[in-house]
Amino acid sequence: MITIYHNPRCTKSREGLAEIEALKKPYAIRKYIDEPFTKEELTEVIQKLEIKPLELVRTKEKIWIQEYKGKNMSDVAIIEAMLLHPKLIERPIVVNEGKAIIARPKEMINKIIGNI
Structure with missing residues (x-):
C-alpha cells in the first residue's frame, strides 16, 4: 500500500496528496506532525529514501x-533534531513497496508508483 507522510498545512504536501488521490489506488495518510515518527520509523524512511x-x-x-x-552534527543528532521538531522534515514523503521518495515536485510520485 502507498503511504504518504503528509502535513496538511503545506501546499506541496497537499498537491502530493491530490496526485495520489487521482491515482485511484489504496493509500494511507500519516499526518506526521500529529502522529510523530518514532526514531526507528524515521531511520527506516531515510534508508528507503x-x-x-x-x-x-x-x-x-x-x-x-x-x-x-x-x-x-552526526546523522543520529540530525535525526534527533527532526524527531524533536517534526516540521523540519521535508514533505511530502511517499512510500510504496519498500521504496520512498520526497515528492517535490508532485510528479515525482509517478516514479515510485510505477506509472512511468
Missing part, C-alpha cells in the same frame, strides 16, 4: 537556522 538525514531537513526553517545551522 537512500539519502543522508541532512537531505531530509528543511534547512530554511527558522528552528534549523536558530538552533542547528553551522553545527557539526
Whole structure:
C-alpha cells in the first residue's frame, strides 16, 4: 500500500496528496506532525529514501537556522533534531513497496508508483 507522510498545512504536501488521490489506488495518510515518527520509523524512511538525514531537513526553517545551522552534527543528532521538531522534515514523503521518495515536485510520485 502507498503511504504518504503528509502535513496538511503545506501546499506541496497537499498537491502530493491530490496526485495520489487521482491515482485511484489504496493509500494511507500519516499526518506526521500529529502522529510523530518514532526514531526507528524515521531511520527506516531515510534508508528507503537512500539519502543522508541532512537531505531530509528543511534547512530554511527558522528552528534549523536558530538552533542547528553551522553545527557539526552526526546523522543520529540530525535525526534527533527532526524527531524533536517534526516540521523540519521535508514533505511530502511517499512510500510504496519498500521504496520512498520526497515528492517535490508532485510528479515525482509517478516514479515510485510505477506509472512511468
